[in-house]
Amino acid sequence: MINDNDVIETLGELETFLRLVEMGGLGLDNVSGVALATNNANGRPFVAVLDDNQQLVLGRWVTTDVFENGKDIVRYGAKKPH
Structure with missing residues (x-):
């Protein structure tokens, strides 16, 4: 499922998205x-x-x-916020 309106445009947005996934903030299972x-x-x-x-x-x-x-952000994970 990909929404055409949701485009990650910066590395910061990518890190935020990955943190949400890691923390379960998007309600995804498995x-x-x-x-x-x-x-x-x-x-x-x-x-x-x-x-x-x-x-x-x-x-x-x-x-x-x-x-x-x-690629490295996805491979190794997002930086932890301060």
Whole structure:
């Protein structure tokens, strides 16, 4: 499920989204991972929240800049807020 109006445009927004997922703030069940991916139909990049079976639970479109520069944030997790 990806909403076309929800686009993550900055690395800060990506970190906030990942923290929400980690803390359960989005009310998602069985979340086991997060990945950056591209849509097979149009090549558009998105961040995918995956369940235990590696199925898409939630997705958010990301800009090309976030896709290219946010890989380490997704891989290692968002920085903890002060």
